[in-house]
Amino acid sequence: MGAMNGVTIEVDGTGVEVPEESSLLTAVRAAGIELPALCSDDRLSPAGSCRTCLVRAEGRIAAACVTPASPGVRVDTRGDEVVRLRRDAVEVIVSALPPRALADDSPSELAHVCRSMGIGPEAAQDAGGRGGDESHPYVHLDRDLCIACGRCVRMCSELQGTFALTLVGRGGDTVVAPGTGGPWAESDCVACGGCVDTCPTGAITQPGPARGLTSAFHPAEARTRTTCGYCGVGC
Template sequence: MTLLRVDGLPVEVREGASLLDAVRVAGTELPTLCHDDRLRPAGSCRTCLVRADGRITAACVTPAAPGTNVTTAQQDLCDLRRDAIELIVSALPPHALADGSRSELAETCRRLGITPRTAAPKTSGHRDDSHPYIELDQDLCIACGRCVRMCDDVQGTFALTLTGRGADTVVAPGTGGPWAQSDCVACGGCVDTCPTGAITHPGPGRGITTAQPRQEQVRTTCGYCGVGCALDVVVDENQVSAVLPALDGPVNQGHACVKGRFSHGYLTSEERLAHPLVRKNGSLEPVGWEEALARVADGLRGAVETGGPDAVAAISSARATNEENYLVQKFLRTVVGTNNVDNCSRLCHAPSAAGLSAAFGRAGGTDSFDDVGKADCLLVVGANPVEAHPVVGARLLQQALRGASLIVADPRKVGLAHQADIHLRPRPGTNVALFNGLAHVLVAEGMTDPDFLRDRAAGLDELVEMLAQYPPARTAELTGIPAE
């Protein structure tokens, strides 16, 4: 830990923290228009200036050194920070700070009493609303680069860039064409991080980055895939206004994918079923819940009376909650009297669950996603996380971009294969042979710790004997991957 003083108060922060972190621990909030805790600090907006041991510096990019004496409230510092914000605002049109604007810049200006100049600057009027989930108003862009860094460093898509020179610098899709034709995957990171409202999403929740006083914010877990991203649902008059990735989400860490971030539109879709449907005279007709439930109960009762309890079966859903799935099996076993209950995840997860259970004693992974950040080599086999589990795919890609070796083994050229150092393409169905071949090399070339394995694993001798059948030459014949 690092001990320093902020405005006379002793403050302790973690190793590697910045002066901005220390100032926040001391209870002081500074404007940070170019800073997002999820991103590398840039120090470009100069709105977080402090004095550290007599020297004026940007707090976000200055490391917190032991014994540093930091001051934030001196009048000259307040004037410098205000001047920096007023200079940024002077280049923006009046609607950047219009009543009702909920951008970070607008909130900062309201707090400091800054208003736009009467004489509005000339605006280009360039808007890009070609994308279904994201809108761009370049007149509101202050070239802070947060959206570009979010796209590059967190999502790893590299779909945005800063274009132009000097005061005319603005964000734009990297392809130079409309946003909808760019490489954007609609993760929404740029919407969340934009401090001015230059990048927003259309609809009633436009520009929302946090719940307002009249709104409710409800924490939930995304159910679209198995990653378990924590999301905050912004509710306004019992309607979902926006869905925001939770900054303290243990898995997603303030990030999301297009489904978790934007796919709440199904709630108000005209195609969504609003009433139970019962088939009458060959067609489905809307009915009340009592009639629908009575029809289901009659059908189940009739099946049991005719063929016994085992005439009934249920398939539960991986999209349902644990509690709902528990109730389904409880109903089948205690009310109907049958064990005929299944789940769709058994189709895809049963083989891996059996192997994991046999090897590790549990049907799930033994590592947390945080361990990805500690790895210097990543081996991804038979998975396409960029599309199937985008937030995890982004974390894997981030680690690869930070220098970790990335090896992808998959017959298909999946998303991560484009950034892989090595892309192995085994014949479909030969993944186990590939693993055995790799394990053979580890044992044959002395790259294991035998004492460690003997203390912690059973069946080691049998494994080594089996691996002798998988030298590189035979593994190459089975998998189609060159022995080298």
């Protein structure tokens, strides 16, 4: 096997080598540093929309998920300003959710991020009431928990190739919805489970006795890699 074509960058003063064309987010994580990245999933193209992954790179504030790891670049994840900006970004997202989004027993990625930052349910100030879609036997949507990160939409299109989902609405009212415009059960969804797996908030869940996030029952190394239309699990 040939040697990895890599680039070396500096993260918080420590050198780390990552493959060419990696993002700063990949490099930061390779350095063992946990960084929130609520609109990012390493199986999907980056969106750069949530601003929860901000770092300082060569003196400039940058979204780590969409910034290339250029050779020699120096990244700071710990400075007071970037820590505050990341917290602000998470708090803005959380403020538009109901407190149950951060329930003590929530296994969601967002709840984990908030626990790690000391952000509690009191920061979630939305009254909810947008309702849900429980028309589908294998996939349920809770619109109040949707942060419009678009991960489910990209999972459906980029990994599954189904293009069943889209984002609808404007501004803070943007939520995921079936592209066909009707209930989920009448959409092009093939119940692959990819959207459940990638959703960072629990807005899209698998109903039934094991109701919850797919990624809550499967370890990270067993997350959905490929899917088909014959079952609601994914492989």
